[in-house]
Amino acid sequence: MKAETADLLFEVVGRLEKSIAAHDCPAIVAIEGERKLVLSDYDYLHDSATAAAFEERGAGKAREIGATRWVLAVPQVWIFRPPSTIALRAVSNHPLQEGEQEAITWMSFDREDGVDYGRVAYTRRPDGEPVFEEPEIFEVGIRPRETMPGFLLLQRCLGDE
Template sequence: MNDETAALLFDVVERLEKSIIARECPAIVALRGECLLVLSDYDYLRDEQSAAAFERRAAAKGQEIAATRWVLAVPQVWVITPDKVFSRAVSNHPLREGEQEAITWMSFDQSDGVEYGRVPYTRRPSGDPVFDEPEMFTVGVRPAEHMPGYTLLQALFLDD
């Protein structure tokens, strides 16, 4: 990941961390092209249709500003098994056995391509989140259509 994409990642993660501390859970995307455009959506986690609609709107805005890089971050709950990772929307309910909250992120840069990662976090007894540093996946990731960023990537760059 180059320095410009890393700076964009840290900006988006910081924005989402502030939202999570405020007990809000939007999806946030930052698109860098002719200018920087940051969009958020509170319905993203409601269902797959809402998530895809937000990513298509973000792609349209990205085309307007000739975006060459972007970062999308979404708060989720993860369950990691030996051979798969499952995720679901965050909620006010307590975590179940084996679940962990994380910010899931996807980045794209025209020179570096696609990268994925997460920012795991835990909660103090008071409910306040404590965030780790962003992690980048170093193993091959095969994203499914419902993974954050998949629709944005398809709509913004790969449909051409």
Template structure:
């Protein structure tokens, strides 16, 4: 990940952390091309149709501004098993055993390709989130259709 993409990543993560502290859970995408746009959607985690609609709108904006890089991030609940990573939408319900809240992110840079990662966080007894540093996956990741950013990536680059 180059410095410009890392700067954009920290901007998006910072925005999402502030939203989570305010008890909001939007999906956020920052697109940088001929100009920079930041889009958010509070219905993203509601259902698959809402998620797909937001990513499709974001892809249209990415093409409109000739985006050369973007960051997509959304809060989720993760359950990591020896074989798989499961994720679900965040909610007001307590976490189940083994679950952890995290900001899931995907980055795209025209010269460096796609990276994936997360920002795990825990909550103090009063509910205040405490965020870790962003992590980038160092193992090969093949995004599934339900992964945040997948529709955006496919709309921008159908052969990826």
């Protein structure tokens, strides 16, 4: 990952970590091109239509400013199912079940460097305060499904190539 994209990743993750600590769970996308834009959506996790509308809006802004890179980050619950399946669900106030972990799911795109995926896992102290790990970049071949945060945004940006 290029240094510029990593800087943008840390900025977006930092913003989202502050929101999560304040009990908010927006999706955040930062887009760099002729200028930098940061968009957020508190309803992103409500349903797939709302998520798609946010990503379409982000793609429109990316075209407007001639985006060279972007990072999208979304708080989710990761559900680990043996032997090697991972499912995702929206965060909620319900306690985590066995095999579940809260994490920030992220996707980055750089026109020169390509696409990276990852997560920032976090746990909560007994008082509910989140404790965040460092961003993890997936080093194994991951094929995102259409429901992965950023998938539609990526398809729209690649369609502009």
